[in-house]
Amino acid sequence: MTVLPPSRTVTGPPPGTRVETLPSVPGLGGLYVRGAAGSAAAQIPGRTTATTLPAVAHRVEGVRVDPGHLTSYQHLLGETGSDALPSGFCHVLAFPVATAVMVRTDFPLPLLGMVHVANAASVLRPVHLGDALDVTAWTQDLRAHRRGTQLDVCAEIAVDGEVAWRGISTYLAKGVHLVGGAESSDAESSVTADASDQESSGEVGASVVWRLSADVGRAYGAVSGDRNPIHMSALSAKAFGFPRAIAHGMYTAARALADVGARRGPTYDWTVEFAKPVLLPGRVDVTYTTGADGAWTYAGRSSSGRPHLAGTVIPNA
Amino acid sequence: MTTSPTPSSPREAYVLGGNRIPFGKVGGAYARSSNQDMLTAALDGLVARYGLQGERLGEIVGGAVLKHSKDFNLVRESALGTALDPRTPAFDLQQACATGLEAVITVSNKIRLGQIESAIAGGVDSTSDAPVAVSPGLRRALLTAARARDLPTRLKAFAKVRPADLAPDAPRTDEPRTGLSMGEHQAVTTARWGITREAQDEIALRSHHNLAASYERGFQDDLVTPYRGLVRDQILRPDTSAEKLGKLSPVFGKRLDHMPTMTAGNSTPLSDGASAVLLGSADWAAARNLPLLARVVDAETAAVDFVHGHEGLLMAPVHAVARLLTRQGLTLGDLDLVEIHEAFASVVLTTQAAWADDDYCRTELGLPGALGTIDPAKVNVNGSSLAAGHPFAATGGRIVAQTAKQLAELQAASPAAGPFRALVSICAAGGLGVAAILESVPTTEGDPR
Amino acid sequence: MTDRYTHLVNTGFTATLAKRLGLPQPAILRRFSAGDPLVPGPVLVLGPDTHDGSDSDAVAQHLLGLDLDVHRSPSTGTARWGAVVLVLTEIERVEDLSEHVLAAGSVLKQTARGARVVTLVREPQPDDAPALAAARQAVDGFTRSLAKELRGGATANGLVLAGGAAAGGEGVLAPLRWFLSARSAFVDGQLLTVGPADVPAQDDARPLEGRVAVVTGAARGIGAAIARTLARDGAAVVCVDVPAAGEHLAKVANEVRGTALQLDITADDAGERIVAHARARHGRLDVVVHNAGITRDKLLANMDAARWDSVLAVNTAAQLRINDVLLASDLFRDAPRIVSLASTSGIAGNRGQTNYGASKAGVIGMVRATSPLLADVGGTANAVAPGFIETEMTARIPFATREVARRLNSLQQGGQPVDVAEAVAFLGSPGAGAVSGQVLRVCGQNLVGA
The missing domain is CATH 3.40.50.720 (NAD(P)-binding Rossmann-like Domain)
Incomplete structure (x- = not known):
């Protein structure tokens, strides 16, 4: 029995959320500057910070996809050149709108240093190039975690007033303890458990190998707009404590989604949990298994067996 | 055995002969030869052997796996360079390592349908002169500049080119969807079927010895035409031994938990070469006094889902052969010759292991039980790719021509018996597998020709 | 594989120079080219013609049948001789040779480039009268010596009729035509024995058609x-x-x-x-x-x-x-x-x-x-x-x-x-x-x- 991912169980912003409509999709560059400033402000000792998420959703209406942008994304990730938007591309479209929520002054956590630990997204109806897309993003479910504070960043894409895609990104603000209460489960441990299940299944070797070049971070940064310095170069990554640049987690998850390919069908759920970051350049051995229900699970590990990511792709028959 | 087309039953297509150039090793004898050079040489040798100068053939079909974009019409351009009538049409076809065999099947079907009377099926590949592409960044700049109407726009196009874009994009033989080389894929399959190093080395040894012996007895005299000073296949090692093969270090499967078993000795190296097979209807052959070496009976192509690890990349022929034999009402025991393309020695072994596995044949092939086993003395009797080399698209033609000749020899040695039957099985990139059945042509009484 | 020397001594200034220096002056040989005539000028057929149906007459008739300009005696025409055929099959004594070989000699200075001299004689037999044998054998030495004297790519060869071979038969005439032709360019001073075998007439343009x-x-x-x-x-x-x-x-x-x-x-x-x-x-x-x-x-x-x-x-x-x-x-x-x-x-x-x-x-x-x-x-x-x-x-x-x-x-x-x-x-x-x-x-x- 498959447990439904949060992207299927969430149904729109929580009650009482105020929707602020932006005139257009905000530029991520500017958002990062604001986010960095906000992060710095949040670190000023004695500064009082909010302990609740803003009950605000940002919304941009009538977004049109640029065909060149879609093509670049598809080529980079190994998706087919279909006019149907891959779920990962929907995530890319919604990302700036979601980021705009996270750089609000009333957002309680620093943008930089937040770790993307898990993601779930559902294509509920096929979204096509040429559709007018209404993108809505909000944050919810601020909760305590062993190593800090977690929250979900949610986004929906609606076509003709009907939600066609929903994504839930779970972030961890490491070492920030804002709220009490029961700690949520640790994503990393579940990835590890998954991986060991794989080893015992008797499979020999990986099905697929990704050889990631040093410029993969820059390339995905270009199509996603996510130019976080930790992905851009070894130098900029060192400034944040990484020995080399690391691959975008969503890049690796989207590669896995592309590997499953056409058999995910027109509508599907796609989940990922991230473990150790993938240092660039690097190699990831990925195993795919399918169950009788047509659900795919995948797990990517380093050549020494350390887990990088694991997840599912579940067609909605 | 003359047949004429009737509305209800297609007529027969026959292999009449073949020719190839010796296969060179990468960077070897043909380092500076292009695909077109080599294919033309193979075609010209065929024309010379069978006296086809000035002949307008029905069609020439063939291809190359690694192909320059300028070679968009490779086979036609090659044909124009031969002594054949320049009005002989041609087209390119590509099915990875099965290109040559697929070309044979394609023209056979046209002959059977009465669309053509004669054809050449061919294939060529050069890993020495493989196409090297420019990076996507440079390509975009070049194309933009080419379209530009003035110099500033043209220069602007190049402003976006980064130093890294100047590095060429070498062709990759890795599977595009898995990033694994064919050897790494087969290493997984080899381990899965528990194939030993010793068994693989034995296959390699026999391949070299069988091919060398075929040269020695003159069998290859009318199958191979030297080219560029190369008289025999460049990787052929008649003097190799189990000891020599046993000393080589494994090159594939080193990341697996299992002991790696695949070495440079029991894996086929990259090669350069070309081959061509002459096919025709019985009437066409008779009018030109050409021998009917073998009848093309039937063929089957299969593909497996290797991307997600369910089945081995090179296991598709296992499926193709099962379906082909079922359709023909044949068993492995009905075969007198079996040619299993030696992409790796272990392919010969995993293929046969799968056919002998009752459970596998039931669940994966949908058969009532194991397909069976084959007498090793019937397998690759004149050597195969491990000894000859494997210029991808040229391999099918090599196998079909030498198998047809071997069938004709069997038939000639036992005129009262037969027909003798051969199975050709070729695995290909992309999880593809192609199989075909050839049959000798019993000589009718009173016709010593 | 080109003989540059032969080319140089036959062309322009270097030809003049070679002549002055007394260097050997090899000629450019007359070689076969489709459509060229059998011989490069009139043919002089010499030899005893004492009766109707003589061997020399048979040969002359055959050559006439090939549309060649055939003469039976030296004349002072303007054209250079293309060939001299000495039909000596009917000589009986060495004294018989004089008339015919001297007639041949009289035209040698007016021969075309690549001209041919062909002698025909019967094979000496052990039971020949000594005088007959001497006469027949003499032709051998004559032919070989003449070959060494000719210049301008001209050659001299002989046919030795054995076993009663008929001079007017195709078995003799076909080899004769070959010696006269450009196809024998580098054959010189040779005597070829021809037997009596019956040979069908052949078309020299495509003699191997169907073979x-x-x-x-x-x-x-x-x-x-x-x-x-x-x-x-x-x-x-x-x-x-x-x-x-x-x-x-x-x-x-x-x-x-x-x-x-x-x-x-x-x-x-x-x-x-x-x-x-x-x-x-x-x-x-x-x-x-x-x-x-x-x-x-x-x-x-x-x-x-x-x-x-x-x-x-x-x-x-x-x-x-x-x-x-x-x-x-x-x-x-x-x-x-x-x-x-x-x-x-x-x-x-x-x-x-x-x-x-x-x-x-x-x-x-x-x-x-x-x-x-x-x-x-x-x-x-x-x-x-x-x-x-x-x-x-x-x-x-x-x-x-x-x-x-x-x-x-x-x-x-x-x-x-x-x-x-x-x-x-x-x-x-x-x-x-x-x-x-x-x-x-x-x-x-x-x-x-x-």
Whole structure:
């Protein structure tokens, strides 16, 4: 029995959320500057910070996809050149709108240093190039975690007033303890458990190998707009404590989604949990298994067996 | 055995002969030869052997796996360079390592349908002169500049080119969807079927010895035409031994938990070469006094889902052969010759292991039980790719021509018996597998020709 | 392979210079070109003409029938003579020669470039009266000496009629036409014996039409030239060479529109494979040219077994083995022709070539003994002995040695592969049916071993 991912169980912003409509999709560059400033402000000792998420959703209406942008994304990730938007591309479209929520002054956590630990997204109806897309993003479910504070960043894409895609990104603000209460489960441990299940299944070797070049971070940064310095170069990554640049987690998850390919069908759920970051350049051995229900699970590990990511792709028959 | 087309039953297509150039090793004898050079040489040798100068053939079909974009019409351009009538049409076809065999099947079907009377099926590949592409960044700049109407726009196009874009994009033989080389894929399959190093080395040894012996007895005299000073296949090692093969270090499967078993000795190296097979209807052959070496009976192509690890990349022929034999009402025991393309020695072994596995044949092939086993003395009797080399698209033609000749020899040695039957099985990139059945042509009484 | 010297002394300033310096002035030979007349001018037919139906009259009538300008006596016309035919078959005493040879001599200064002198005489017999034998034998010495005197690419050769061969029969006339033609360019000072065999009239333009010929060693040089010439004369040619020479062999086969058969002629089954190929692909076999040969030069003092044995195996033993198969085959029954390549080394010997000389002399012995075995089916076996021929092989001889070798013949130059090929094609043609067991030298009348 498959447990439904949060992207299927969430149904729109929580009650009482105020929707602020932006005139257009905000530029991520500017958002990062604001986010960095906000992060710095949040670190000023004695500064009082909010302990609740803003009950605000940002919304941009009538977004049109640029065909060149879609093509670049598809080529980079190994998706087919279909006019149907891959779920990962929907995530890319919604990302700036979601980021705009996270750089609000009333957002309680620093943008930089937040770790993307898990993601779930559902294509509920096929979204096509040429559709007018209404993108809505909000944050919810601020909760305590062993190593800090977690929250979900949610986004929906609606076509003709009907939600066609929903994504839930779970972030961890490491070492920030804002709220009490029961700690949520640790994503990393579940990835590890998954991986060991794989080893015992008797499979020999990986099905697929990704050889990631040093410029993969820059390339995905270009199509996603996510130019976080930790992905851009070894130098900029060192400034944040990484020995080399690391691959975008969503890049690796989207590669896995592309590997499953056409058999995910027109509508599907796609989940990922991230473990150790993938240092660039690097190699990831990925195993795919399918169950009788047509659900795919995948797990990517380093050549020494350390887990990088694991997840599912579940067609909605 | 003359047949004429009737509305209800297609007529027969026959292999009449073949020719190839010796296969060179990468960077070897043909380092500076292009695909077109080599294919033309193979075609010209065929024309010379069978006296086809000035002949307008029905069609020439063939291809190359690694192909320059300028070679968009490779086979036609090659044909124009031969002594054949320049009005002989041609087209390119590509099915990875099965290109040559697929070309044979394609023209056979046209002959059977009465669309053509004669054809050449061919294939060529050069890993020495493989196409090297420019990076996507440079390509975009070049194309933009080419379209530009003035110099500033043209220069602007190049402003976006980064130093890294100047590095060429070498062709990759890795599977595009898995990033694994064919050897790494087969290493997984080899381990899965528990194939030993010793068994693989034995296959390699026999391949070299069988091919060398075929040269020695003159069998290859009318199958191979030297080219560029190369008289025999460049990787052929008649003097190799189990000891020599046993000393080589494994090159594939080193990341697996299992002991790696695949070495440079029991894996086929990259090669350069070309081959061509002459096919025709019985009437066409008779009018030109050409021998009917073998009848093309039937063929089957299969593909497996290797991307997600369910089945081995090179296991598709296992499926193709099962379906082909079922359709023909044949068993492995009905075969007198079996040619299993030696992409790796272990392919010969995993293929046969799968056919002998009752459970596998039931669940994966949908058969009532194991397909069976084959007498090793019937397998690759004149050597195969491990000894000859494997210029991808040229391999099918090599196998079909030498198998047809071997069938004709069997038939000639036992005129009262037969027909003798051969199975050709070729695995290909992309999880593809192609199989075909050839049959000798019993000589009718009173016709010593 | 070009003889630059011959070119230089025949053109422009260098020609004048050569003349002043008294250098040898080899002529550019008259070689076959389709459409050219048989001879480059009027033909003077000389010889006793004492009765109707004399031999000289028969020859003259035949040549007239070829639309040639035939004269029976020297005249002072403006045209340069294209050929002189001395029909001396009916002479009985040496004194009979004078009138005819002096008449011939009177026109030698008015001959065209590439003119021909051909003598016809009957073969001296042991039971001839001494005076008759002397007269007949005299023609031999006359012909050879005259050949050395001629210039401007002119040649002198003779036909020796044996066993009652009729001067007016095709068996004699076909060889006569060949000697007169450009095809015999490098054959000089040679006397060819012609027997009485009945030979059907042949069309010299395509004498091998409908015939199937096998040429061994056809990939290069003389063998390739033979394949081309046989194909030009109408034959379907099976080009045979060792598998290692396959690339060139294919080119030659495609050029002559024949078939390529890669085969080592020393293989045990070589003969069977040749016959099988000819049978399967062409349905007949008429001419086999044993051209393949090798050299492994070494003084006998330094000779090893490998060198000796391989030369004999390829040059002689292989031909014998293949001939055995041919002689036993039902396919080789319709006036078949065997033409073997011998060598002047096999006649005169050559230092460092004891093995090669032996092998080629062996070939001469072989064709002589094979000839009667084929007589029943109208077949012949002959050899062609090339002298210095400009080939890839002779091009590797050091310059000075090559220059000397080239000039040591009456034509003062090396021959071309095609000159050998022409002789082979002639001996392979139906018209040469009365020539058998002979060795035809293609050497420009080499000074050695004449």
